[in-house]
Amino acid sequence: MAPAAAVLLGPLLLASLSGVSTTTSVFPLTLPGSLLSRLGDHIQEVQARLGQRLGEPSPAREGWLQQPLDPFNSSDQRSFLQRYWVNTRHWRFPDGPVFLHIGGESSLGPSSVLKGHPGTLAPLWGALVVSLEHRFYGHSIPPGGLDLVQLRFLSSRHALADVASACIQLSRIYNISASSPWIGFGGSYAGSLAAWARLKFPHLIWAAVASSAPVQAQLDFSSYNQVVSRSLADPAVGGSSKCRRAVVQAFAELDHGLSEGKETQAALQSEVRACGTLETPEDQAELLEQLEGLVGAAVQYDQQAGVPLDVRSLCHLMLANQSRGPLSGLQDAIQLVLQTLGLPCLPSSKAAAVAEMKDTSPQAEGLGSRQWFYQTCTEFGYYITCKDSSCPFSRRRTLSDQLQLCAQVFGLLPASVAEAVTRTNTYYGGQSPGATRVFFVNGDIDPWHVLSVLQALGSSEPAVLLRGTSHCSDMAPAQPSDPPSLHLGRQKIAQQLKIWLQEAKVDLGSV
Numbered sequence: 001m002a003p004a005a006a007v008l009l010g011p012l013l014l015a016s017l018s019g020v021s022t023t024t025s026v027f028p029l030t031l032p033g034s035l036l037s038r039l040g041d042h043i044q045e046v047q048a049r050l051g052q053r054l055g056e057p058s059p060a061r062e063g064w065l066q067q068p069l070d071p072f073n074s075s076d077q078r079s080f081l082q083r084y085w086v087n088t089r090h091w092r093f094p095d096g097p098v099f100l101h102i103g104g105e106s107s108l109g110p111s112s113v114l115k116g117h118p119g120t121l122a123p124l125w126g127a128l129v130v131s132l133e134h135r136f137y138g139h140s141i142p143p144g145g146l147d148l149v150q151l152r153f154l155s156s157r158h159a160l161a162d163v164a165s166a167c168i169q170l171s172r173i174y175n176i177s178a179s180s181p182w183i184g185f186g187g188s189y190a191g192s193l194a195a196w197a198r199l200k201f202p203h204l205i206w207a208a209v210a211s212s213a214p215v216q217a218q219l220d221f222s223s224y225n226q227v228v229s230r231s232l233a234d235p236a237v238g239g240s241s242k243c244r245r246a247v248v249q250a251f252a253e254l255d256h257g258l259s260e261g262k263e264t265q266a267a268l269q270s271e272v273r274a275c276g277t278l279e280t281p282e283d284q285a286e287l288l289e290q291l292e293g294l295v296g297a298a299v300q301y302d303q304q305a306g307v308p309l310d311v312r313s314l315c316h317l318m319l320a321n322q323s324r325g326p327l328s329g330l331q332d333a334i335q336l337v338l339q340t341l342g343l344p345c346l347p348s349s350k351a352a353a354v355a356e357m358k359d360t361s362p363q364a365e366g367l368g369s370r371q372w373f374y375q376t377c378t379e380f381g382y383y384i385t386c387k388d389s390s391c392p393f394s395r396r397r398t399l400s401d402q403l404q405l406c407a408q409v410f411g412l413l414p415a416s417v418a419e420a421v422t423r424t425n426t427y428y429g430g431q432s433p434g435a436t437r438v439f440f441v442n443g444d445i446d447p448w449h450v451l452s453v454l455q456a457l458g459s460s461e462p463a464v465l466l467r468g469t470s471h472c473s474d475m476a477p478a479q480p481s482d483p484p485s486l487h488l489g490r491q492k493i494a495q496q497l498k499i500w501l502q503e504a505k506v507d508l509g510s511v
């Protein structure tokens with residue numbers, strides 16, 4: 001009964017479509033090339049493989065939709081192919097609900113229609129599961145690639161127009177009944193997209209579950225490190241104030257050493273296993289950013305499958321061998337992370353990081369670094385700084401340095417970046433989006449939760465803040481070691497969905 005997918009493949013694109021992606025969409029939300037983003041990619045890959053049964057045919061099918069490059073200009077006839085995945089195995093044809101997994105700033109693989117809330121909840125509801133890769137990421141890159149002239153067709157608004165168009169096209173391709181409610185799901189940036197899809201297209205999207213969605217755009221995201229600091233000291237996840245202090249001391253030692261002469265810098269280079277010399281302030285800042293990312297990732301991805309270090313194990317290392325000096329714990333942590341990622345040394349060249357962002361050749365798998373950086377410069381900011389007094393890291397990482405990168409890579413001036421962030425919040429409503437039937441799910445360990453909706457904004461806008469839980473944890477496959485709050489959180493999502501699907505039955509006449 002599964003209808004044939006209409007495949008609209010352009011011959012030029014075919015050659016590049018052979019790779020099989022495994023990644024899902026829980027993304028790192030960070031600057032390109034950083035340890036934080038590499039760790040995010042690594043965790044995604046591990047989670048995509050979890051519970052995969054080899055040799056069994058997968059119900060996930062790949063398809064392509066033709067989408068207008070510029071949906072806001074009907075005289076522009078150019079188009080591109082957007083990838084989607086579909087799983088019809090559980091679908092009660094034709095009017096079971098549609099669970100739409102919205103993609104973010106990474107490629108989407110088949111696991112996007114097998115796992116997460118959509119894949120897990122589909123059997124119960126007889127749902128059709130569909131996922132949509134975000135334009136300009138993964139294999140959904142318009143002709144012309146990542147050139148700056150093309151990137152002006154990359155924004156959350158374009159992505160939402162794609163979602164609306166996909167609802168219409170997929171309904172036709174799969175003969176989906178008009179009484180089938182569409183439920184949007186997404187995590188992190190894609191969680192924001194899920195909420196905004198409901199906000200802007202309520203006639204198409206019946207309800208949404210937004211996991212760890214930073215709906216508030218923010219230029220100077222200094223509160224990220226405020227939460228990192230708090231989480232390192234949180235006994236619920238194995239942190240302590242001693243651990244936090246050890247991190248502060250390690251970074252103070254580093255900061256001090258880096259400002260000494262060449263000899264100390266050379267000694268530090270080998271101690272922290274940096275790939276290059278640490279003589280220029282730019283490379284020093286790059287190294288510090290990588291190491292902050294290492295600690296940040298332990299917090300952001302705390303207790304998730306595939307994470308080499310979480311708060312508990314990081315704190316264990318930080319406190320185990322303090323007699324060897326303030327850097328010893330950090331050295332052990334670096335060793336472990338390099339080993340996990342298969343890296344010979346810690347990238348510490350600013351020039352290399354900038355070159356990576358200037359590289360216009362698309363990367364078909366994992367995070368789209370250049371594209372995501374472009375979206376921070378033109379929509380969201382999210383620049384992590386160390387301004388808050390509780391920040392455990394070096395004070396060297398300033399907002400203006402990060403804004404400078406927008407100028408260097410894209411020619412965008414700091415004032416325009418600030419203006420863009422303001423406009424984003426005006427357009428979507430920041431932390432008061434005013435959309436009904438959106439469930440905001442967050443974890444209090446996750447540094448991103450402060451930019452989301454944490455309290456219900458009325459009975460049809462529920463929210464839950466899960467204690468002891470990290471970034472997008474609710475979307476990961478359930479594990480016996482999950483904290484009770486996470487278990488309860490997943491139950492609340494299922495209960496809320498039940499209510500909204502029952503409302504759909506009454507209002508849309510669906511079964």
Ligand SMILES: *[C@@H]1O[C@H](CO)[C@@H](O)[C@H](O)[C@H]1NC(C)=O
Pocket residue numbers: 073074075076077
């Ligand atoms: C709309 O598209 C047409 C055809 O490509 C182009 O000539 C025109 O400049 C575009 N308008 C805007 C506002 O981009």
Ligand SMILES: *[C@@H]1O[C@H](CO)[C@@H](O)[C@H](O)[C@H]1NC(C)=O
Pocket residue numbers: 094175177
């Ligand atoms: C689409 O589904 C309806 C039932 O909802 C059915 O009557 C119709 O024949 C179907 N059309 C196609 C093309 O499958």
Ligand SMILES: *[C@@H]1O[C@H](CO)[C@@H](O)[C@H](O)[C@H]1NC(C)=O
Pocket residue numbers: 316317320321332
């Ligand atoms: C502490 O140092 C000793 C000796 O250098 C080493 O064998 C041990 O593994 C270290 N402990 C941790 C937790 O790294």
